[in-house]
Amino acid sequence: MKKQYDVVILGAGINGVAIAKALAITGKKVLVLEKNHIAFGASSKSSRLIHGGLRYLEEYEFSLIRESLQDQKYLLDTYPALVKLHPFYFPVYKNSKRPDWMIGLGLWLYSLFAKHGKKSVKVSKEEFFSEFKNIKDQNIRAVFKYYDAKTDDVALTHKIALEAQDAGVNILEKTQLKELHLEDNTITFETTQGIFEAKLLINATGAWIDEINKKFNLPSSYSIEKLSGIHIVIDRLLIPEPLLLETASKRIFFMIPNGETTIIGTTERSESSNIDDIKINNEDIEYLLQESNKYLKTELCASDIKEVYIGTRPIIKSKKEISKMSREYKLDLHHIANTRVLHIYGGKLSTFNSLARKVVNLLSKK
Ligand SMILES: Cc1cc2nc3c(=O)[nH]c(=O)nc-3n(C[C@H](O)[C@H](O)[C@H](O)COP(=O)(O)OP(=O)(O)OC[C@H]3O[C@@H](n4cnc5c(N)ncnc54)[C@H](O)[C@@H]3O)c2cc1C
Incomplete structure (x- = not known):
């Protein structure tokens, strides 16, 4: 029947x-x-953020950011137990390829699009290091704070x-x-x-x-272009609030406190195999450990990793280079x-x- x-x-x-x-x-x-x-x-493989996507500002994806931040407000109001606003910190180091004014302007614009009413601000290094005790305190130029939401996907x-x-x-x-x-x-x-x-x-x-x-x-x-990304879950809490950091190649990655653990990610890799055959690869894990260790006072190693997960984004193919699609x-x-x-x-x-x-x-x- x-x-x-x-x-x-x-x-x-x-x-x-x-x-x-x-x-x-x-x-x-x-x-x-x-x-x-x-x-x-x-x-179930995301960075667990309900956000506009700060990095999409550099690709001028304003309508996507605006729509995501309108949805963020709706989700904050409708599911307060599942979607929560947090301060996110963005420390800028002397070797950062992005000038302070650009980051400040980007965060100001991002806060303007957001509907939660909290503005981005510059915070003093003293205030930052008093809370983020595991972060190296050399070569820092400025620290910014803005607000975004975390969830459990x-x-x-x-x-x-x-x-x-x-x-x-x-x-x-x-x-x-x-x-x-x-x-x-x-x-x-x-x-x-x-x-x-x-x-x-x-x-x-x-x-x-x-x-x-x-x-x-x-x-x-x-x-579609299949872009996979891994996250590593560290077996302890490294930071009190989410942190945005830059990789050597100017990519942004997150450290996100999650209960008694810390999620670090993500990587970005173009995949040609079928989705069900995509595997976590050691180079990606190494890369996240290396990039994180540039910022952490106590270095992480493979034995600190509790879990690794991989997810794949379907990005609509276009003539642009992958990171700009x-x-x-x-x-x-x-x-x-x-x-x-x-x-x-x-x-x-x-x-x-x-x-x-x-x-x-x-x-x-x-
Ligand atoms: C690494 C990474 C980090 C991300 N971080 C964030 C973030 O922080 N914030 C954010 O907003 N977004 C984030 N995203 C994007 C977000 O996770 C996805 O856009 C979203 O989850 C996609 O949901 P979906 O329902 O379209 O697809 P999926 O969640 O992938 O669901 C597709 C479903 O289809 C099923 N399926 C496949 N084939 C068949 C079939 N033949 N018959 C029946 N079912 C089938 C699969 O089993 C799967 O359950 C991230 C994505 C990745 C990969």
């Missing part, structure tokens, strides 16, 4: 469950198929999934899609948990998107006879709410 739905969504990451919830609230009967488990993908995704289920969404985990048939009036999904039909398929599989489009011969307007998400809708296929390309943890709202608006257009 085939079960009928209005919409079938592939992928139970933050975007899949948020879209499911938003559509169910409008009265749609929604099924989510997840081949692993809720938050298996990038939604897994808990947040589960919370939205639960809200989706409360709104009537059926989420099937550990479900493999075996066959997909696109007919004039119906899309049929043959899965390991039964056969389902719907007129609308939403592909919210994050970095798996190209592989699925190829496997099931789905039309699409974009393709836009982080904006795109909704890619295709009408095929009387059915529709919508691909979700890209998207941050921070913007799931705007993204879901835009999906509902797009689909309600005649």
Whole structure:
């Protein structure tokens, strides 16, 4: 017996469950198929920040930053137990390639876009070192403080999934899609948990998107660059509040206190293998340890690492060099006879709410 739905969504990451919830609230009967488990993908491998992305200022991605910071305010207000505002510190060293005025201006602009009302300020070195006792105190030029939000990505995704289920969404985990048939009036999904039909398929599989489009011969307007990033989790608390630091090549990385541990990340590597084959590699771990040790009084070594995790971002391909490719998400809708296929390309943890709202608006257009 085939079960009928209005919409079938592939992928139970933050975007899949948020879209499911938003559509169910409008009265749609929604099924989510997840081949692993809720938050298996990038939604459990992030830096756990609900932020505009300070580094996107240098790429002039102002609309993405503005939207993320509007969503940040909504999430701070709606999920205060899961999304919390923190002071972030940015110490600038004498060898920094970014001048103080540029950092000050960038943080001022970032605070202007933010809706939480806290401004960025310069803090004295004495104040900084009195709190950050593990940080080397030589060669420092200035210290800036601004505000951003931290979350627990897994808990947040589960919370939205639960809200989706409360709104009537059926989420099937550990479900493999075996066959997909696109007919004039119906899309049929043959899965390991039964056969389902719907007129609308939403592909919210994050970095798996190209592989699925190829496997099931789905039309699409974009393709992705897969950028993987690792985080190392240090077995103790190194700092009291999040810290932004620069690598030798001017990249920004974070040290983020997390309970009794410290998360350090992230790296950025372009991947050509299939997502399921991407592995953590020792060079990336070494790189994070080395960069961190330039700033820490007591050096870290491999035995201080409690956990390492890797996640992959799907970045829409363009002619730009990888680090400059836009982080904006795109909704890619295709009408095929009387059915529709919508691909979700890209998207941050921070913007799931705007993204879901835009999906509902797009689909309600005649
Ligand atoms: C290293 C790193 C750090 C990041 N840090 C941040 C941050 O601090 N703040 C922020 O806002 N964003 C951050 N991001 C981005 C953010 O994590 C992602 O944009 C977001 O989690 C993407 O969610 P998603 O639902 O689109 O995809 P995913 O969470 O990847 O979910 C896709 C799901 O699809 C499932 N799937 C795959 N194939 C199939 C199939 N055939 N059938 C059914 N299901 C399938 C997968 O199992 C997976 O669960 C980071 C990303 C990375 C990689």
